[in-house]
Amino acid sequence: MSRIGAVGGKYAMRWMGYQGSTMVNICDLELIGTQIEQDKFVINLTKEYFQQEIIEDLVAEKLLLDCSIANLVGHRIVDRAIKLKLAKEASIKRISGVPFLMIYKFQYG
Template sequence: MQFSVKVSNYQKNLMLNICDSDLLGKDIIQDKLTMSISKSYYGEKIVGKQEAEELLKKSSIINMVGDQTVSLSIELGIGSENGVKRISGVPFLIVFKM
């Protein structure tokens, strides 16, 4: 299980953009909506499950896309199934920790 991540600081918060590595560089299209899983936004480095878990736990703002990524966040109690949206069947979730 591999994830593509980009970590940055945003207004004194740790922001994590994370996706399933196999989605990197793809466009997800549904009707008139297109979500680009760009390398510039998600592609700083590839990490394994353990590092992905650590990043999910310590980040305050998380943008995530993909079955494995969203499932992992829900398993860790970071995300909720209620907040998951889907574009052409691909789940995405945005989390803001307070």
């Protein structure tokens, strides 16, 4: 079930490159500034960690397809990764109902 709408398909994004790999952190924009708690887990979704810039759906999709590593938080961005067949539902971790997904694309060469 897609939850596109709350902030019109906008995401907070931060990327970093290291030794030929690109890692992106992408979070549904409306989650920035919130704290998620479940049992012993406390996760602060801060602007400093996730929001280098604000992006929209098409940019998010391109980043997901092109990156080496993706760290995703939120219903919309995780749904998008699943629809792109970059991961399976079984790979999603939910904390207080919020989906988290990490994708590693292994390349041999």
